Amino acid sequence: ETRRFTGHQRDLGSPTNTTDDLEYMHARYYGVKMGRLLSVDPIEGLSRFPQSWNKYTYTRGNPQKYTDPTGLYTLRCVTDDEQCAADAEAFEKARQQLLKSKDAEIATAAAAWGDPGQENGVTLAFGSPGDAASGVVSIQGPYLQPNGTMQMVASATILQGLRGTELLNAVAHEGSHIRDAQTFVATFTITPTFWDVTKNLTLFQTEMNAFRITHKVYSSANQSFSAGCRGCRLGAGVRTRADVDLAITKILADPDGQYKLSPANQGKHQFELWVRPPEQP
DSSP, X not given: OBOTTTXXXXXXXXXXXXXXXEEEOSSSEEETTTTEESSOOSSOOOTTOGGGGSTTOSGGGOTTTXXXXXXXXXXXXXXXXXXXXXXXXXXXXXXXXXXXXXXXXXXXXXXXXXXXXXXXXXXXXXEOOTTSSSEEEEEEEEEEOTTSOEEEEEEEEEXXXXXXXXXXXXXHHHHHHHHHHHHHHTTOBTTTTBOOGGGSOBHHHHHHHHHHHHHHHHHHTTOXXXXXXXXXXXXXXXXXXXXXXXXXXXXXXXXXXXXXXXXXXXXXXXXXXXXOOOOOO
């Protein structure tokens, strides 16, 4: 039985379990009678919110205000709650707009985030992405579990207060990085053990893909995007694929920029592959 408000499911699989004992939250179980989760939250707490320090609490101890469909803090607020709620609403509206794009690459990048609360390894926060202008995403894994499943985690931070085309670009640009990571993880097979290493992109390759999406987002809005370096303009007025790629290459190679990447110096791959050894009996 699925609860529409929270997305939880009552666990009726055990003959010893009654309808008011446990709820399945996809990532963790919630004990209704105890009023707490049965295992710790793998997402770290936030210093500004002491309620998040207790890894067994549900929705910071405030279920009247928050819902937590998966048992994870999939939306991590690093600003005040009102600002975070406004940013989250604006983010999802922007993502829904991008999903309706006639450009398949834009729509696919938006879809890579998944739906709010979906258990797909993607965590979203609003705050300051550091050197990045509007957003940044960190990819971890993939981890091969003893049961043969592949696990990937993507942690994204979007600049608080973004709206309009800047927000659309942040959603699509960072979504492109997540999509690239998901594409590689999807190549994994167990027997024989195999992954398509050509899809484990370098930083240069995944940024090329993401900035091509940036160009499309700004072009569709009939606006220009400039990274601040000479010849680095994307969007309206940049018509050929060659001109787009040339501008992106200049952005990535800018010695005063954050990337400092080139075809000859492509940086690390998205994933540094390793296999988690099976647990010893």
